[in-house]
Amino acid sequence: RYDFDLNGQSVNLPESVTIFINGGTLKNGAVVGNKSLISYAGGILSVELDGTFRNTSFDITWFGAQMSSGNELVDNTAILNQALKSSGNTKVPLSVPSGIFYHDGLVMPENSSIIGSSINGSVLRLLPSSRNSNITIVNNNCQVSDITLWGNDMNQRFDLAYDELEGNGITICNGSRIGYKAKECTNTKIYNLIIKCCGNCGLALLDKHKWVYNFYNVTISRCGNIGFLDKSSDNNYQGFNISHCENAGMVVK
Numbered sequence: 001r002y003d004f005d006l007n008g009q010s011v012n013l014p015e016s017v018t019i020f021i022n023g024g025t026l027k028n029g030a031v032v033g034n035k036s037l038i039s040y041a042g043g044i045l046s047v048e049l050d051g052t053f054r055n056t057s058f059d060i061t062w063f064g065a066q067m068s069s070g071n072e073l074v075d076n077t078a079i080l081n082q083a084l085k086s087s088g089n090t091k092v093p094l095s096v097p098s099g100i101f102y103h104d105g106l107v108m109p110e111n112s113s114i115i116g117s118s119i120n121g122s123v124l125r126l127l128p129s130s131r132n133s134n135i136t137i138v139n140n141n142c143q144v145s146d147i148t149l150w151g152n153d154m155n156q157r158f159d160l161a162y163d164e165l166e167g168n169g170i171t172i173c174n175g176s177r178i179g180y181k182a183k184e185c186t187n188t189k190i191y192n193l194i195i196k197c198c199g200n201c202g203l204a205l206l207d208k209h210k211w212v213y214n215f216y217n218v219t220i221s222r223c224g225n226i227g228f229l230d231k232s233s234d235n236n237y238q239g240f241n242i243s244h245c246e247n248a249g250m251v252v253k
Helices: 077-090
Strands: 002-005 010-012 018-021 026-041 044-051 094-096 098-101 106-108 113-116 124-125 136-137 143-150 168-172 188-196 202-203 212-223 228-229 236-243 249-253
Touching: 010 212, 044 077, 077 094, 077 106, 077 113, 136 143, 168 188, 202 212, 212 228, 228 236, 236 249
Parallel strands: 002 026, 010 026, 018 026, 026 044, 094 113, 098 124, 106 136, 113 143, 124 143, 136 168, 143 188, 168 202, 188 212, 202 228, 212 236, 228 249
Antiparallel strands: none
8 A cells, every 4th residue: 555645735646557556645736637537446636637538427435535333423524625616627427325425515516416326325415503505606618416415404494584505405696695606507417316315406597597407306304494595596496205394395495
C-alpha cells in the first residue's frame, strides 16, 4: 500500500493511458485525464479529476465516501462535494452503491450527475442536525436519478416565508441566492427518485424563469411542508406520486 501526496500539483496523463488503483491514497492535487481510464481495486482518490476519462461512472467510495450502519453516522459532506467537482469537470456521473451515505448538503456543479445503483438501495441521507437541502442545483446539465434522498426526519422544521432554501429534498434556484453566478439551469433531469422525510419541501423550484426541467417517476412522502413547490414554469412532469406532506402535495405559483 502506498500514499502519494501531490502537494497541490496537477498530473497531466498521456493520451489513452489506464491508471490502476489498488490500495493506498492519492491526495492533495489534481489528475487531468486525456481519454484515460481508471481501473479501481481499492484505495482512496482524494484528488480532483479533470479532463476526459473513458469510465462510464466514478463510484463515490473511490473518493473515500463511507456508508453508515447502526448509530455510527459518517459525515461524507466534504468528500461528496469534492467528488461532484470531479463529475462536473469530466462529465462522468457519480455512482452511489447500495447503502446509506450521510451528509450535510450537496451543491451540484455544472455537468455533474448522481446516479444510484437502485432507487430503493442507494440512499443519500441528511445528518439529523442538518438545516440544508439534501441537494441544491444552480447549474446547467445536472442529473439525479435512481436513488433515495432522505431528509432529516423532520428534526428541523421550516417556514417557507423565511427558509425556502433550507430543508428540502432538492432545491433548484438561481445561483445568486447562495453566492453562485446566476445562469440558466437548462437540461436538468430528475427521474426514478424517492424523496422522503424532509423538514421543508420534497422538491422546490424557487425562481420564475424560462428554464425547463424534466421530472419522471418521482415519489415524495412525509415532508414537513409541501411535497412539490413549483415557482417556475414550462416543466415536464410524468409519474409523480406525492403523499403524507403536512401542508400540501403540490403548489404551483
